[in-house]
Amino acid sequence: MKIRKKYLFYALAFSSALIGALISSLDTVIVNKYIFDPWAYGFSCFIVGLAVTFLLALIFSIPIHGKSLGSRFVDPSFERLRFVRRVEVKYHVFAGIGNSILTVGYLHLLSMLGDPSTVLPFSQIVILYLVVIESFVEKNIPTLPEVQSSIIVTFGAMLGSISLTGTITLDSMFLVFVVISPAWVLFSIYQRKLKMLRVDNKSNDSINIRFWNVVFSFFFSALFIFLYDVLTGSSHFIAGFTASYRYFNWVALVMIIAFFSYVFYIRALGIGKASVTQAVRASTIFFIIPFSVLLAYLNVIPMFVTTPVMIVIKIMGVILVFLGIASFALTLVKAYIFIRMKPGYPIEETMQKLWDIPGVTHVTAVAGTYDFIVKIRIRTLVKGYENIIRRIEEIKGIQEYRWNSVLKEWEEI
Amino acid sequence: MIAAYILIEMRPGSTDKAIEKMRKIENIVKISVVAGEYDIVVRVHVKNLNSLLKVTNKIQMIEGVRKTTTQVIEKEIAL
Structure with a gap:
């Protein structure tokens, strides 16, 4: 099926956000009712997650009429569960370290603050971290509209966190800024790198990435918690195994739902930048509100008392987040540039020069009327002239080029 | 696998219907x-040049x- 790529991206990111809100609510129930130790719960997520994710990946590997179940329903790039490739290992190491720190840090925050609708918005500060990091590690430096939109989304999400029962302490601020956000950056940047990787000459798939991420996260969380226990004399390591056994059903339920949330998230990461994906995923703060009300109604968290001022602030936050997401969606300019060369200039060298231009996403050497077809992605047309046309005109040997702006696009999913 | 771009010029007023047909190829x-x-x-994306010819033919039709x-x-x- 070919659908518009933009729709697919937003559908994946919003689905991931909705499922993420459900997971946070379940986390709250578990942290408040069953497993009170966030270290033990975080570790048990990976212990149980290992089994659950393995089983799900196996089920999705079942072939039906030549295509696996996973390829039909979850990710078209998925064929079957496979061993991690050597080229993937270093990325999985970083993503695994990120995920294990993130999970334990997040659950600590949840056990400190109680209400998930307070925890989730505040952790959206990670979008700004991602914008900064991307300007160093990605070829495509964030443009002013991207930075503006990220700030709007982040501040909107933070405004949304002020209302309801939320009490923000210095400890929780420290956790968000120094532990959770950097860990989340590590986790998402390296998962994106994995998704962009070509494995066996094909696009990498989100199901294998998720499974191997859980494997590596299990390993690193076991290592960190064991070392922490040795240093402090605590017993979170054993408590993690005990919790996995005693509350297997609850943790398994969370990890089954988390599987789908992260698979959609990884697929979205393969389409958009990590910061933009995270900004769309910030919509999780709206999805969490009904869940929070339900949890308060069920007496899992204390019933909150709010005032009209708080409601106005919350609405302002919601509007800002939507404005930020809309400006991400509406400010993307894509174009093909068809290039013809003069004879006598090396193809490979020119290809590299074209690739070095910021905003270029594809450079293809072709046989036919033209010599190169370049695809670009920018935020404004002005940048198209300043950053791209000027740079192309500087390349020696280009006889002529033709700019064709993309108006609409459909892609095989 | 062979990958190719096919650049198409259309007669005015027929783009929408043509895209609907192309989405099915x-x-x-x-x-x-x-x-x-x-x-x-x-x-x-095609397996060989023969398949590319078939796709081009379908588009031209x-x-x-x-x-x-x-x-x-x-x-x-x-x-």
Whole structure:
């Protein structure tokens, strides 16, 4: 099926956000009712997650009429569960370290603050971290509209966190800024790198990435918690195994739902930048509100008392987040540039020069009327002239080029 | 696998219907409506040149398609 790529991206990111809100609510129930130790719960997520994710990946590997179940329903790039490739290992190491720190840090925050609708918005500060990091590690430096939109989304999400029962302490601020956000950056940047990787000459798939991420996260969380226990004399390591056994059903339920949330998230990461994906995923703060009300109604968290001022602030936050997401969606300019060369200039060298231009996403050497077809992605047309046309005109040997702006696009999913 | 771009010039007023038909052609992986020298750019993934010919034929049979230019990809660098 070919659908518009933009729709697919937003559908994946919003689905991931909705499922993420459900997971946070379940986390709250578990942290408040069953497993009170966030270290033990975080570790048990990976212990149980290992089994659950393995089983799900196996089920999705079942072939039906030549295509696996996973390829039909979850990710078209998925064929079957496979061993991690050597080229993937270093990325999985970083993503695994990120995920294990993130999970334990997040659950600590949840056990400190109680209400998930307070925890989730505040952790959206990670979008700004991602914008900064991307300007160093990605070829495509964030443009002013991207930075503006990220700030709007982040501040909107933070405004949304002020209302309801939320009490923000210095400890929780420290956790968000120094532990959770950097860990989340590590986790998402390296998962994106994995998704962009070509494995066996094909696009990498989100199901294998998720499974191997859980494997590596299990390993690193076991290592960190064991070392922490040795240093402090605590017993979170054993408590993690005990919790996995005693509350297997609850943790398994969370990890089954988390599987789908992260698979959609990884697929979205393969389409958009990590910061933009995270900004769309910030919509999780709206999805969490009904869940929070339900949890308060069920007496899992204390019933909150709010005032009209708080409601106005919350609405302002919601509007800002939507404005930020809309400006991400509406400010993307894509174009093909068809290039013809003069004879006598090396193809490979020119290809590299074209690739070095910021905003270029594809450079293809072709046989036919033209010599190169370049695809670009920018935020404004002005940048198209300043950053791209000027740079192309500087390349020696280009006889002529033709700019064709993309108006609409459909892609095989 | 062979990848190629097919650049298409259309007769005015027939783009929407042509896109609907192209979306049903199996080997077309991307369809971009563009403004410039061409009207539509499609990306095709096929097993061999014979299959590429079949896809090109299917596109040329679509009502409103005036001219196609096929550009076979020899090398690619992508994000």
